[in-house]
Amino acid sequence: MKDSRKRATIIDVATAANVSTKTVSRVFNDEPHVRKILRDKVLKAAAELDYHPNIMARGLVGRRSYLLGLIYENPSPNYVVELQNGALDRLHGEKYRLLVLPVESVVEVAGKIMSVLRAAALDGVILSPPASDHPGILSELRQNDFPFSRIAPTQSLDIGPSRTTDDVDASRKMTEYLLSLGHTRIGVIKGDPTHPSSGARLTGFLDALKAAGVSHSPDLVEQGFYTYESGLAAARKLLDRPDRPTAIFAQxxxxxxxxxxxxxxxGLKVPDDLSISGFDDSAIAQIVWPRITTVHQPVYDMARDATDALIAKLENKPFTMLETQPCELIIRESTAAPAVL
Amino acid sequence: MKDSRKRATIIDVATAANVSTKTVSRVFNDEPHVRKILRDKVLKAAAELDYHPNIMARGLVGRRSYLLGLIYENPSPNYVVELQNGALDRLHGEKYRLLVLPVESVVEVAGKIMSVLRAAALDGVILSPPASDHPGILSELRQNDFPFSRIAPTQSLDIGPSRTTDDVDASRKMTEYLLSLGHTRIGVIKGDPTHPSSGARLTGFLDALKAAGVSHSPDLVEQGFYTYESGLAAARKLLDRPDRPTAIFAQxxxxxxxxxxxxxxxGLKVPDDLSISGFDDSAIAQIVWPRITTVHQPVYDMARDATDALIAKLENKPFTMLETQPCELIIRESTAAPAVL
DNA sequence: CTCTCTTTGATCGTTGGCGTCAGGGCGCAA
DNA sequence: TTGCGCCCTGACGCCAACGATCAAAGAGAG
Structure with missing residues (x-):
């Protein structure tokens, strides 16, 4: 037994298995031109020596780190964890590993994104909103030919692989549902203005109202930032109005x-006095009471697929540039017909 | 201008600054024996070439990857994100990066932890509960002399740096508070039995009852797994009992x-018909209604400090082995005196 | 001739060990 | 007091090494 402090190298394995280092290399990289007998011998020797290829050395010569980055802002823990899990599950069994790169705000990294990525020696990066739509970041990545894939982009859908949902359509459907219940005075709590999803969701909302011939006052739109606290402040403003809305569509x-x-x-009862609808179908929607009527966003699926696309890109395999996932209206207890007509 | 696709190497910088590569290396590693004039010249050249040291090469020769791992199970998104943020914030400005290693269950990795760590080429690992208390994992790490630090361990506090709180004490305080309100029939929803915190919290609970001379039926203890769903099932069992408890202490x-x-x-009103208390003071405690009376766990702080201790260990700087953070009872609207005596 | 290997030597980018060189301080003899 | 040799130290440069991959050339087996 060797000193366990010292890791076995490819040379040790080659010696033990009585083959060349080249052969060991081939075995560990699934290359052809190795008989099964030899392959087994190598694997056996490697197992006995507890050999693992040195990622550093491999990366140095191959110019790959097998490290992928995931860039995200931190709106809600539920969202972040779903994002991570989607990516991590796809990476399971792969040699790639995931580095998390939370950023305070996308603006913070806009100019120095390449420095960050290079300093961390990443092979590629997965962009989540709003980074996935930031023109500066995207152009910098493209200029440097840096591999990336995007989660839920809304613009420039042709410049890289991405997985997205149609926020406008989903928002339109939710609004149609609220209208069908009989609501016409609907307050909106917008999300972070730096996230394009916020604009898209408002567009869908206004589209539906217009189609239904319902007029809408801009005063009923309050700015939030996708956080609980911002939602609290915005909701209070809406509810303090003399012409209090009968429903609130939070983004x-x-x-x-x-x-x-x-x-x-x-002292208002939901949904009797006020209907409230959300967006995303995150865990919180089923934990509060009443449970929230919302739109299911397949965050996990989008993250997993974006990771898949990035890996495909890195390995020069074919991948689909853009895929739009369906979204689904989920009706729960937080919405009902308005009590007073 | 060079082709931007090709990264500048230390040689390019050395050439541009008209010094040796060794000097450039010294500058980038903050080593002495470099005059300020030369240092500035090197930094200027590096900036112009957009040079970043190649982590792979540096790691190869120095046997360090500057990668730290964070091992955790995934009980609740709030917990995970706090954990990550604590670690990441400490890493900010450092050359270390964080690799997330979620595991289905600690048992899953118990035997092959070293393989995982070596395959990922980690410099050190931060263990969160229940991995921070798993004897198998700990002994394997120690046998291999692998640097680690622990978050909230309960056992063997002498074997590595750690940051923890006193769960037994906190649980005792919470129980004393419930007793002081007048509750004597208190149901308990236990956490995952593989997490030692679960046992500790039960111990504190039983200690307080014993000290107060209140007898307690083991039937009022239901098994949960720290997840929302498990809590739902356990609570239903407790509330279906003929001798329904007047309070529930969820772990x-x-x-x-x-x-x-x-x-x-x-149809039970909280806290009028039933008091409910929690543990951790995670975000969810303030989002549901009534807001939950709980014990604040400084998860973020513990994670940050554990990261700090690990870095200190890796750099052979002094560090404290164990630090116990205070915990604080937070009384909100989910608890009150029992209505019926 | 093809398939399955081995051998040799170069390469990736950086750092550690060691050598070199210049200059300063110091002791000591004249 | 001056001049000389010596040691020490700061400020560098040179070269090998880290561990794996890869190209090229060659060899034995079928």
Whole structure:
């Protein structure tokens, strides 16, 4: 037994198996031109020596780190964890590993994204909103020929592989549902303005109103930032209005949950006195009471698929540039017909 | 201008600055014996060439990857994100990077932890519960002299740096508070039995009852797994009993939130008909209604400090082996005196 | 001739060990 | 006091080494 402190090298394995290092290399890289007998001998020797290829050395000569980055802002823990899990599950069994790169704000990294990526020696990067739509970041990546894939982009869908949903359509459907219940005075709590999803969701909302011939006052749109706290403040403003809306369409579930809390503070019953709908179908939507009517966003699936596309790109395999996932309206207890007509 | 696809090497910088590569290396590693004039010249050349040291090459010769791993199970997104943020914030500005290593269950990796760590070429690893208390994992790490630090361990506090809170004490305080309200029939929803925190929290609970001379039936202890779903099932069992408890002490906030939902399904009012308390003070505790009385766990702080200790260890700087953080009872709206005596 | 290997030597980018060189301080003899 | 040799130290440069891959050339077996 060797000193366990010292790791076995490819030379040790080659010696033990009585083959050349080249052969060992071939075995570990699944290359052809190795008989099964030899392959087994090598694997046996490697197992006995507890040999693992040195990623550093391999990376140095092959110019690959097998490290992928995931860039995200941190709106809600549920979202982040789903994002990570989607990526991690796809990476399971692969030799790639995931480095998490949370950023305070996309603006923060806009100019120095390449420095960050190079300093971390990443092979590729997965961009989540709003980085996935940031023109500066995208152009910098393209200029440097840096492999990336995008989660839920809304613009320039042709410049790289991506997985997305149609926020406008989903938002339109949700609005149609609220209209069908009889709501016409609908408050909106917008998400972070630096996230294009926020604009898209508003567009869908306005489209539906227009199609239904319902007029809408811009005063009923309040700015939030996809966080619980921002949702609380925005909901309070909406509910303090003399012409209080009969329904609030929050652009994500965290803000919808905050709206429920704000309504409770005012003694309003949800959904009897006020309907509230969210977006994303994150875990929180089923934990609060009433459970939130929302739109299911396949965050996990999008993250997994974006990772898949990135790996395909890195390995020069074919991949689809853009895939739009369906989204689904999920009706729960937070919405109902308005009590007063 | 060089082709931007090709990264500048230390040789390019040395050539541009008209010094030796060794000098450039010294500058980038903050070593002495370089005059300021030369240092500035090197930095200027490096900036112009957009040079970043190649981590792979550096790691190869120095046997360091500057990669730290964070091992965790995935009980609740809030917990995971706090954990990650604590570690990441400490790493900010350092050359170390964080690799996330979620595991299905600690048992899954118990035997092959070294393989995982070596395959990922990690410099060190941060263990969160329950890995931080797993005897198999700990002994394997020690046998291999692999640097690690632990978050919230409960056993063998002398074998490595760690940051923890006193779960027994915190649980005792919470129980004393429930007793002081007048509750004597208190149901418990336990956490995952593979997490030592679960046992510790039960111990504190039983200690307090014993000290107060209150007898307790083991039937009032239900098994959960720190997840919302498990809490829902456990709470239902407790509430279906003929001698329904007047209070439920859930061992984390997710399960406490589930208990609130279960109570609502039965038409019970919280806290009027049933008091519910949680543990951890995670985000969810303030999002549900009533907001949950809980014990604040400084997860973020513990993660940051454990990261700090690990870095200190890796760089042979002094560090404290064990530090116990205070914990704080946080009283909110989910607890009150029992209505019926 | 093809398939399955081995051998040799170069290569990736960086760092550690060691050598070199210049200059300063110091002791000591004249 | 001056001049000389010596040691020490700071400021570098040169070269091998880290571990794996890869290209090229060759060899034995079928």
């Amino acid at each position: 994500n579930d965290d803000m919808a949950a905050a709206a429920i809390m704000a309504a409770r503070d005012l | 984390n906030d997710d399960m406490a939130a589930a208990a609130i939902m279960a109570a609502r399904d039965l």
